[in-house]
Amino acid sequence: xxxxxxxxxxxxxxxxxxxxxxxxxxxxxxxxxxxxxxxxxxxxxxxxxxxxxxxxxxxxxxxxxxxxxxxxxxxxxxxxxxxxxxxxxxxxxxxxxxxxxxxxxxxxxxxxxxxxxxxxxxxxxxxxxxxxxxxxxxxxxxxxxxxxxxxxxxxxxxxxxxxxxxxxxxxxxxxxxxxxxxxxxxxxxxxxxxxxxxxxxxxxxxxxxxxxxxxxxxxxxxxxxxxxxxxxxxxxxxxxxxxxxxxxxxxxxxxxxxxxxxxxxxxxxxxxxxxxxxxxxxxxxxxxxxxxxxxxxxxxxxxxxxxxxxxxxxxxxxxxxxxxxxxxxxxxxxxxxxxxxxxxxxxxxxxxxxxxxxxxxxxxxxxxxxxxxxxxxxxxxxxxxxxxxxxxxxxxxxxxxxxxxxxxxxxxxxxxxx
Numbered sequence: 001x002x003x004x005x006x007x008x009x010x011x012x013x014x015x016x017x018x019x020x021x022x023x024x025x026x027x028x029x030x031x032x033x034x035x036x037x038x039x040x041x042x043x044x045x046x047x048x049x050x051x052x053x054x055x056x057x058x059x060x061x062x063x064x065x066x067x068x069x070x071x072x073x074x075x076x077x078x079x080x081x082x083x084x085x086x087x088x089x090x091x092x093x094x095x096x097x098x099x100x101x102x103x104x105x106x107x108x109x110x111x112x113x114x115x116x117x118x119x120x121x122x123x124x125x126x127x128x129x130x131x132x133x134x135x136x137x138x139x140x141x142x143x144x145x146x147x148x149x150x151x152x153x154x155x156x157x158x159x160x161x162x163x164x165x166x167x168x169x170x171x172x173x174x175x176x177x178x179x180x181x182x183x184x185x186x187x188x189x190x191x192x193x194x195x196x197x198x199x200x201x202x203x204x205x206x207x208x209x210x211x212x213x214x215x216x217x218x219x220x221x222x223x224x225x226x227x228x229x230x231x232x233x234x235x236x237x238x239x240x241x242x243x244x245x246x247x248x249x250x251x252x253x254x255x256x257x258x259x260x261x262x263x264x265x266x267x268x269x270x271x272x273x274x275x276x277x278x279x280x281x282x283x284x285x286x287x288x289x290x291x292x293x294x295x296x297x298x299x300x301x302x303x304x305x306x307x308x309x310x311x312x313x314x315x316x317x318x319x320x321x322x323x324x325x326x327x328x329x330x331x332x333x334x335x336x337x338x339x340x341x342x343x344x345x346x347x348x349x350x351x352x353x354x355x356x357x358x359x360x361x362x363x364x365x366x367x368x369x370x371x372x373x374x375x376x377x378x379x380x381x382x383x384x385x386x387x388x389x390x391x392x393x394x395x396x397x398x399x400x401x402x403x404x405x406x407x408x409x410x411x412x413x414x415x416x417x418x
Contacts, residue, residue: 027278034280037335038270041322048321049391050351051329056096058329059085059344063101076122079112079135084345086142088331090404091348091394097142106148109136117163117175118156128160129174134186137193141403141411149414158196161187169204170222180221181212185234188241189373189401193408195415197241197370206242209235210252216277217257227261229275229288236292237400241373245295245360246302255303259296263311265289271315272323272334282333283324283343286316286350287402294399298359298376313354313386320351321392348394349402355388356396357381373400374409 061067062081074081082105089096112120112132119128120136140148164171164187171183184205191197211223212235218227219235236258239248249255265273265285272281273289293311324331324347330339331347356378365371378396381388396405 031280034334035267035269038272038281038319038323041335042269042271042318047318047392048325049389050092050321050394051325051327052092052391054327054329055325055331055344055348056089056092058326058339059088059092059341060096060101061085062341063089063097063104065104076126077132078123079109079120079132079139081341082108082139083135083142084341086139087402087404088341088344088348090142090407091352091397094395094404102143102145105139105143106145109140110148110151112136114160118153118158118160119164127174129177130161130164130171130183130186130190131173133157133160134190137190137411138401138403141193141401141407144407144410146414149411152194154194154196154415157190157194158198158201161191161196162201165201169206169208171205178222181209181219181231181234181238182221184209185238185241188238192241192370192373193401193411195370195412199369202242202369206239206248206252209238213253213258217254217259217261219253219258226276229265229273229285229292232258232262233288233291236295237373240295240400243369244362244367244372245299246362249295249299250303255296255305259310262289262292262296266311266315268315270319270323271312271317272319273316280334281319283320283331283350284333284346286320286324287346287353290316290350290353291399291402294353294356294358297357298399302360309357309381309385313381316350317354317386317388317392320347320354349397351392352394352397353399354386355381355393358396358399370412373398374412376400378405 062085111124114121114128117128119133121128122132164183166172166179170179171187172179173183188202191201212219214220214227216227219232220227221231236249239245239252242248267274267281270281272283273285274281275285275288297309323335326332326339331344332339333343358376358378361375361377364375376399397403398405398408401408
C-alpha cells in the first residue's frame with residue numbers, strides 16, 4: 001500500500017474533488033486525495049520553473065561515490081544507479097558530466113560483467129541479467145568512452161543474449177528466470193547498440209509480443225497478464241527494434257485498442273499518467289506511457305492516422321513541474337513521496353516527450369535489422385500544443401532506446417565501422 005500523504009500537503013487545497021466511483025473504497029479515497037493535492041498544487045499559480053541545478057546536484061551523488069550506507073539494499077542494481085543519473089543529467093545539462101564521471105562509470109560497469117556468462121550482473125560477482133545488461137550498456141553509451149566500448153566482448157554478450165532466448169520467441173531475464181516483455185526489449189535494445197542483431201536472435205519475438213496484448217488494449221508482462229504501462233512501452237519499443245515499425249506495429253498490435261487504453265491512462269485534474277487501470281498517477285509513467293505516445297505520434301502520419309497530438313502534453317508538463325519536483329533536488333512519483341534516481345530519470349525523459357515531437361524517418365539508414373531503432377528525427381513541439389520556456393527546456397532523446405539524442409546512433413555506428 002502506498003505511504004500516506006503528509007498533513008501539510010493535505011492542507012494545500014481543501015475542496016474535495018468528487019469521487020467518480022459510487023463504491024467508496026480505500027483505492028477510491030486514495031485517488032480522491034491524490035487528485036485533491038495535485039489540483040491544489042497546479043492551481044496555486046504560475047507554472048514553476050524546473051529546478052535544474054538542484055536536480056543535477058541530486059543526480060551527481062551516485063556518480064561521485066557519495067551514496068549513503070542505506071543504498072547497500074540496492075547492491076543488485078548498480079548498473080541502473082549509473083544509468084538513471086546519467087540519463088537525467090544528460091537531459092538537464094550534458095556539460096555537467098565530466099571525463100572523470102565517464103571513467104568511473106566504465107570501471108563500475110566492467111566490474112559487473114559475468115566472466116562465465118558474458119552479460120552484466122547487478123553487481124560484482126552476481127549472475128548476468130538482461131535488465132542489468134541493458135542498463136550497463138546504456139550507461140556505457142552515455143559515457144561515450146570509446147576505449148571501454150572497444151574492450152567489450154560482443155561475441156560473448158551475443159552468446160548470452162541468445163542463451164536467454166526461449167523456444168516460443170520470448171526471452172527470460174536470467175538463467176532460470178521469468179520470461180516477459182522486459183526481457184525481449186532489454187535483449188534487442190542491447191543487440192542494436194552493439195550491432196549484433198541477427199535473424200536467429202529475433203525469431204518469433206514479434207509474435208510473442210502480440211500474444212501479450214490484453215482485452216483492455218494494453219500490453220502485459222506475459223500472455224494473460226494485466227496490461228501495464230512499463231510493459232506497454234517495452235512491447236511497443238521492441239516491435240520498433242524488430243523491423244520497420246510502420247509495418248511491425250500495426251501488424252502485431254491492435255492499434256485502436258492500444259490507443260484507447262493509453263488514452264485512459266491520463267487523469268484529470270492531475271494531468272499525469274497511471275500505469276494500470278484503477279491505479280494512481282505516478283511520475284515514472286510520464287515516460288512509460290508518454291514514451292508510447294512519442295512512438296505512436298511518430299508513426300501516425302505514415303500509417304495515415306493523422307498527426308495531431310491526442311493526449312495533453314500541456315497537462316503532463318504541469319503535473320511534472322508542479323507535482324514531481326522535490327524542493328531539495330530530484331524528481332518523484334507524486335506529492336508526499338521522496339525523490340529518487342529512478343523517478344528522476346523517467347520523469348525527465350517524459351518531459352522530453354512533452355517538449356519534442358518525434359517521427360520515424362526510414363530514409364535515414366539502410367533498411368536492415370539492427371538499424372530501425374535509429375531512424376528517428378525530432379523537432380520542437382508546436383507552442384500551440386505546449387508552451388516551453390527556456391528555463392524548463394530539456395534535451396531530446398531517442399524514443400526507442402531512452403538515451404540522449406545521438407548517443408545510441410554513435411555507439412551502434414562505432415561497431416558498424418569495425
